[in-house]
Amino acid sequence: MRHTRATVMRTALRLLNEVGLDGLTTRRLAQELDVQSPALYRHFGSKRELLDHMAAAMIEDAFSHLARPGPGQDWADWLAERGRALRESLLAHRDGARLHVGTRPVGSQIAISNSVIEVLGEAGFPPADARRAVLVISRYTVGWAFEEQAGHPMAEEPREAADADFEYGLRAILAGLRANLAGVRAGLGGETR
Template identity: 80%
Template sequence: MRHTRATVMRTALRLLDELGLDGLTTRRLAQELDVQPSALYRHFGGQRELLDHMAATMVEDAFAHLARPGPGQDWAGWLAERGRALRRSLLSRRDGARLHLGARPVGTQDATSDSALEVLGEAGFSPANARRVVLVVNRYTVGWVVEEQASADRPEPGECRERADADFEYGLSAILAGLRATLGAQTR
């Protein structure tokens, strides 16, 4: 039976949710699709490439509805929403943040980053600093979700979603305040 790349991807993401990253293998995916493991190489060069595309799909889904800032919309508010969207996407999948760690950019991820770099450039960041800003927010978000997902099986007494959301927002606000100050110092 021939499967499309999209079918393979949807099945792999479903298996990620069911089995976790450690249980997701090309052999298990092939079994689920009722094909030989070698049939998967028609779509992906190996497990690393499959994982890269899975991570890219999550990022693309996260930013699909995130429009560029409109007139009067602040770059920092837009960047905060970008961080929140990434967090929601990573949390939506079992081991979503672990999957994202070390993933190589594929697909339209470069275009997504280019859009962010343009927004930040228009706000006044130099190209090098705009790149750093994107990295800081992305890495903060991924690291945060790694911790959230690692402790999900052993919640602390009294821990709740609202507290995790508030703590994430506090850190994100602190980062954005620092970035505003950095931008202000650059433009003086």
């Protein structure tokens, strides 16, 4: 039976939820698809490439319903929506954050990041600062979700408390970005190498 790349990836995501990242082997995936392991390499050159595409699919799912900012929408509120959507997507998959850590951006994930950088540029961020803002929000969110899924003591908190704590950190980062942008507009900083 021939499978498409999308079928292989979606099956891998389903298996991730069932057996976790440690249990997700190419052998197990091949058995699930009723093929020999080498057949998987027709679609993905390595397990690392498969994991990269699985992480990208999670990002695509998270951001598929999010549009560019509406008229008058604050860039910080818009960026916060993306942070929340990323966290929810990572938490929706067993070991989702752990899978995402260390993956390389591929496919539409690059276009999504570039779109966010473009929106921040339109808000007044110099290109390097816009790129850094995306990295800061992404790394904060992935790290937060990683801790939530890793059995960290905060994972035992009620969901409402974890949400409130996440929001506190997100607001702090956005306040810092807003202050940085004000400094750029006043000619006091921005885009350093």
